[in-house]
Amino acid sequence: MPKKVVVLGAGPAGYVCAIRLAQLGQQVTVVEKEFLGGTCLNVGCIPSKAMIAAGSLLHRLGEMAAMGITAKDVRLDVAKLVEWKSGVVAKLTGGVGGLLKNHKVEVVMGTGRIAGRSSVVVKTQDGERTLACDEIVIATGSVPIEIPGFAFDEDRVWSSTGGLRPTRVPEHLVVIGGGYIGLELGMMYRKLGAQVTVLEATAGALPGQEKDCVKVIEKSMKKLGIALLTETFARGYEHKAGKSYVRIQTKSGEDTIVCDQILSTVGRKPFSAGLGLESIGLATDSKGFLAVDRQMRTKVPNVWAIGDIAGQPMLAHKGSKEGLVAAAAIAGGKDEFDARCVPAVIFTAPEMASVGLTEAQCKEQGLQYKVGTFPFAASGRAMSLMETEGFVKVIGDARTDEILGVHMVGPEVTELIAEATLAIEMGATCEDIARTIHAHPTLPEAFMEAAEAVHGMAVHIYQRK
Numbered sequence: 085m086p087k088k089v090v091v092l093g094a095g096p097a098g099y100v101c102a103i104r105l106a107q108l109g110q111q112v113t114v115v116e117k118e119f120l121g122g123t124c125l126n127v128g129c130i131p132s133k134a135m136i137a138a139g140s141l142l143h144r145l146g147e148m149a150a151m152g153i154t155a156k157d158v159r160l161d162v163a164k165l166v167e168w169k170s171g172v173v174a175k176l177t178g179g180v181g182g183l184l185k186n187h188k189v190e191v192v193m194g195t196g197r198i199a200g201r202s203s204v205v206v207k208t209q210d211g212e213r214t215l216a217c218d219e220i221v222i223a224t225g226s227v228p229i230e231i232p233g234f235a236f237d238e239d240r241v242w243s244s245t246g247g248l249r250p251t252r253v254p255e256h257l258v259v260i261g262g263g264y265i266g267l268e269l270g271m272m273y274r275k276l277g278a279q280v281t282v283l284e285a286t287a288g289a290l291p292g293q294e295k296d297c298v299k300v301i302e303k304s305m306k307k308l309g310i311a312l313l314t315e316t317f318a319r320g321y322e323h324k325a326g327k328s329y330v331r332i333q334t335k336s337g338e339d340t341i342v343c344d345q346i347l348s349t350v351g352r353k354p355f356s357a358g359l360g361l362e363s364i365g366l367a368t369d370s371k372g373f374l375a376v377d378r379q380m381r382t383k384v385p386n387v388w389a390i391g392d393i394a395g396q397p398m399l400a401h402k403g404s405k406e407g408l409v410a411a412a413a414i415a416g417g418k419d420e421f422d423a424r425c426v427p428a429v430i431f432t433a434p435e436m437a438s439v440g441l442t443e444a445q446c447k448e449q450g451l452q453y454k455v456g457t458f459p460f461a462a463s464g465r466a467m468s469l470m471e472t473e474g475f476v477k478v479i480g481d482a483r484t485d486e487i488l489g490v491h492m493v494g495p496e497v498t499e500l501i502a503e504a505t506l507a508i509e510m511g512a513t514c515e516d517i518a519r520t521i522h523a524h525p526t527l528p529e530a531f532m533e534a535a536e537a538v539h540g541m542a543v544h545i546y547q548r549k
């Protein structure tokens with residue numbers, strides 16, 4: 085007998101879970117209050133990467149003189165850019181709608197509330213509808229955090245959502261928060277022509293990421309002309325005559341920065357407001373996450389949680405994987421979330437990507453490890469692309485040679501990390517990668533050379549013994 089399953093939220097966690105449930109023969113209804121595809125497809129991963137691609141193209145045109153290419157009269161039409169980006173989003177969200185339909189998943193547009201262990205009430209445009217079900221999957225995602233003094237009005241103060249539908253390129257953009265979004269969008273706006281100042285509370289950009297990689301990003305920000313103010317907090321702002329006066333607190337005291345646009349990106353928090361968790365005796369932890377077991381089951385046996393609401397890292401691919409695990413478990417499978425690692429990709433300039441342990445984490449865990457690095461400056465392919473900034477770093481277990489972590493900064497590393505993820509997932513050693521033939525000339529050769537460098541045997545750099 086198929087089970088009746090209600091999935092709350094159609095982001096990359098919820099819609100993937102719904103499709104897999106349908107593939108496994110379950111009777112599925114997805115409830116979505118705003119947009120199919122969730123944050124990721126509508127106001128997150130996809131629109132940001134589309135706009136970042138445009139910014140990079142524009143910037144690159146100005147760098148081609150060394151290749152003998154001069155681009156004249158290059159102009160940016162912001163309205164056209166936003167229209168193109170929206171078209172990309174529409175194609176993908178339309179695709180999700182089509183997939184759900186083809187898999188015979190019922191979609192109910194409205195806000196869902198859990199009304200009991202077997203009941204979800206949906207407030208739709210046409211009134212309330214009650215859905216009886218055997219299982220409930222919570223995939224309600226997350227929302228941006230607001231800080232005092234910087235309420236999102238999507239006019240003077242943008243959240244990431246406002247930052248992805250500009251009507252103009254700001255003259256001076258102040259970005260609060262030098263994390264994933266702050267750097268991705270900050271660098272994008274710089275490439276589109278804005279002056280950019282990033283205010284970061286901690287001692288450096290991208291806290292928690294591999295330090296050596298972050299150094300390359302910070303250097304690149306400087307080269308691009310982005311001001312990064314660390315250990316700096318924004319306290320509030322006043323708006324006068326078309327300008328915002330942002331009050332900041334730095335190590336050396338208070339100051340004011342004048343700008344015409346503020347983008348506040350200080351993190352996201354899980355979203356469960358009005359969800360009716362109390363009706364089934366569920367509560368979130370102090371950070372707003374729902375605790376789950378390895379099958380994504382909450383402490384209520386027929387209620388599951390996946391995606392951003394189920395904990396860090398708040399990444400689309402982590403949520404989708406959790407959706408697949410929950411779907412299989414609901415259909416009676418023994419699947420568990422047993423991934424050894426979740427890759428992270430950051431679309432800065434140059435790009436950054438990581439999987440597995442950082443050196444700092446190896447030290448904290450008392451692991452004996454060896455490191456090999458290979459610079460893109462020594463890669464023929466990187467040179468032919470005129471993108472030689474950055475490196476690949478492989479961290480191997482000093483006793484077993486197993487790969488513990490891989491960190492990359494440089495051209496196309498958001499793609500290159502896939503091989504490293506597979507390597508860790510399959511328990512590969514540095515020697516396994518070193519002995520694998522990598523096609524020439526390609527960027528993945530840098531991963532092979534970094535793995536060789538762990539043993540002091542990289543061929544295309546000189547390693548002093």
Ligand code: FAD
Nearest residue numbers: 093095097117122123124128129196225391392398399400
């Ligand atoms: P969401 O995508 O947030 O979807 C949840 C859905 O639930 C929403 O559609 C919401 O409307 C709906 N919902 C909520 N409550 C209810 C309710 N009561 N009833 C009905 N529906 C409800 N991650 C990456 O991995 N790579 C990236 O490059 C990346 N870039 C990003 C860029 C930006 C600017 C932002 C903001 C985020 C980015 N992320 C990225 C993070 C990624 O978007 C999230 O991790 C991902 O969307 C989480 O998926 P989810 O399904 O858990 O939640």
Ligand code: NAI
Nearest residue numbers: 261262263264265266283284285349350351352398429430
């Ligand atoms: P974030 O957690 O990545 O970064 C927030 C930054 O703001 C941190 O560096 C933090 O120290 C700083 N900060 C916090 N409070 C501050 C304050 N008052 N003043 C100044 N700085 C302050 O959060 P972000 O950038 O909002 O992104 C949210 C999440 O979305 C990410 O953590 C990630 O999970 C996801 N995301 C993933 C992307 C990707 O995979 N490429 C891209 C964008 C977002």
